Amino acid sequence: MYYTVQFSEKRVRPLKTIAAGILAAVLLATAAVSAWRWWSVGRFQQRTDNAYVEADISVVAPRLAGYVRVVEVTDNQPVHAGDVLVLIDDRELRAHLAEAHARFTARLAALETLSRETELQHSMVARAAAELESTVAENERAKLDSVRYRELSHKQLISRQRVEDADVDARKAQAALASAQAALAVEQRRTELIAARHEEAQAAVAEARAVVAQANFDVQNAVICAPIDGIVGNRTVRVGQYVRAGTALMAVAPLQSIYVVANFKETQLARMRAGQHATLQIDAYPETELVGVIDSFAPAAGSRFTILPPENATGNFTKIVQRIPVRIELRSGHPLAGKIRPGMSVIATVDAR
Numbered sequence: 001m002y003y004t005v006q007f008s009e010k011r012v013r014p015l016k017t018i019a020a021g022i023l024a025a026v027l028l029a030t031a032a033v034s035a036w037r038w039w040s041v042g043r044f045q046q047r048t049d050n051a052y053v054e055a056d057i058s059v060v061a062p063r064l065a066g067y068v069r070v071v072e073v074t075d076n077q078p079v080h081a082g083d084v085l086v087l088i089d090d091r092e093l094r095a096h097l098a099e100a101h102a103r104f105t106a107r108l109a110a111l112e113t114l115s116r117e118t119e120l121q122h123s124m125v126a127r128a129a130a131e132l133e134s135t136v137a138e139n140e141r142a143k144l145d146s147v148r149y150r151e152l153s154h155k156q157l158i159s160r161q162r163v164e165d166a167d168v169d170a171r172k173a174q175a176a177l178a179s180a181q182a183a184l185a186v187e188q189r190r191t192e193l194i195a196a197r198h199e200e201a202q203a204a205v206a207e208a209r210a211v212v213a214q215a216n217f218d219v220q221n222a223v224i225c226a227p228i229d230g231i232v233g234n235r236t237v238r239v240g241q242y243v244r245a246g247t248a249l250m251a252v253a254p255l256q257s258i259y260v261v262a263n264f265k266e267t268q269l270a271r272m273r274a275g276q277h278a279t280l281q282i283d284a285y286p287e288t289e290l291v292g293v294i295d296s297f298a299p300a301a302g303s304r305f306t307i308l309p310p311e312n313a314t315g316n317f318t319k320i321v322q323r324i325p326v327r328i329e330l331r332s333g334h335p336l337a338g339k340i341r342p343g344m345s346v347i348a349t350v351d352a353r
Contacts, residue, residue, distance in 0.1 A: 046272060050323065051262035051346040053282070058228050058252045060085060063221040065244045066093075068237055075235050079226040079252060086237055086249060090222035097215040104208035111201040118198055121191045128184040135180040139173040230254040253342055259330060260292060262348035263302060263323040271352035272297075278328050282336065283345040290334050294350065298325040326350075 070087040073079060230252040237249035260280055264272070272294065280290040301322040303310055328348060 045349055046264060046268040046352050047347070047349040048262055048264050048268070049345070049347045050264075051260055051280075051328075051348040053258055053340050053342050053344040053346060054261045055253050055255065055258045055342040057233075057254070057342065058230070059248050060224060060227070060250045060252060061246050061248050062086070062088060062224055062243050063245055064088070064093075064218055066090075066222065066242070068239055068241045068243060071235075071237055071239055073232050073235070073250075075232060077232045078230070079232055080229050081226055083226045084223060085226055085232075086224040088222040088224070088243070090219050093215070093218045093222055097212070097219055100208070100212040100215040104205070104212050107201065107204045107208045111198070111205050114194065114198045114201050118191075118194050121187070121194050125184070125187045125191055128180070128187040132177075132180040132184050135173070135177045139177040141173070143173070224249070226252055228252055228254050229256060255338060255341070258340065258342060259295070260328040260346050260348060262326045262328055262346070262350075264326055264350075266301070266322045266324055269297070269324060269326075272326070272350055273352075277351050279349045279351075280328065280330070281347040281349075282340055283347070285336055285339070288335055290330060290336060292328040292330050292348075295327045295329045297327075300324075 066088040068086060069089045072084045072086065079085070233251050233253055234248075235250040237243065243249065260278075262278070274294050274296060276294045278292045278294060280292050282288070282290070301324055303322060326348075
């Protein structure tokens with residue numbers, strides 16, 4: 001029995017040695033493969049779990065103040081761009097619109113009246129000019145008669161009274177000429193006055209037209225529509241509520257155009273470029289990997305956009321690695337379309353080879 005045991009131990013030792021050698025070889029090969037994969041691939045993979053799903057959410061707000069008459073949507077309801085969301089009571093706005101239309105019509109009529117008066121005034125100026133021309137001719141004739149009668153009087157061919165009558169006629173013609181000139185000047189001045197009133201009436205019509213446009217714009221703004229396609233969220237508006245211009249009523253999240261913002265450390269950015277591929281893993285769906293592409297890099301570290309950015313030039317200094325937001329666009333038609341929501345956590349890995 002003793003010899004049998006000794007024989008078995010002698011055979012087992014070489015088997016253990018061979019197994020240990022094989023295990024060592026496997027471990028060495030695994031380490032070599034892992035080292036090669038790290039050298040060729042792994043060292044270029046930049047990974048961060050400081051990443052989140054984002055979307056350009058539109059906040060819906062009224063352009064004017066008023067009481068809410070109808071709310072057409074509910075929470076989490078899908079909407080399309082142009083769909084009616086909220087109706088504000090517009091009865092007072094429509095009254096202002098009617099008043100603006102009436103004022104515009106009145107000023108337009110006044111402008112038309114001045115246009116007709118301008119045409120009439122041009123006729124009056126032409127008439128005054130014609131009368132002046134006639135008076136000038138009559139004045140010339142009276143002057144010639146006066147001169148001719150004086151020459152005849154010197155030759156004693158006509159009486160003295162006839163000469164005096166010719167002088168009187170010449171003075172009358174001169175006065176008539178002055179009167180005609182003054183009348184023409186008055187008509188011309190009246191034309192200038194009417195032209196100024198016409199310009200003023202045109203300005204009043206333009207002002208009234210602008211008031212009508214603004215009133216019509218206010219009536220249109222009483223209907224609040226969805227600016228984009230998306231899902232309604234954060235709805236705070238209720239029927240009967242008085243809202244002011246700019247008050248946030250709800251938000252519309254465009255789930256069809258979401259993206260990921262990954263905050264990489266500044267030490268990870270040396271090899272990263274726009275256009276590189278990224279692997280995205282949503283925490284809510286860990287079994288599914290999405291593929292994205294780096295779109296752009298933020299112009300500054302996230303700390304520079306805070307309300308009170310850190311000031312490292314004073315006091316004690318502690319160096320902290322900063323993070324740069326990187327925007328990653330998802331490929332269209334990914335398997336999680338319509339499922340992921342803005343704000344979800346993401347693990348992003350960028351292949352920086």
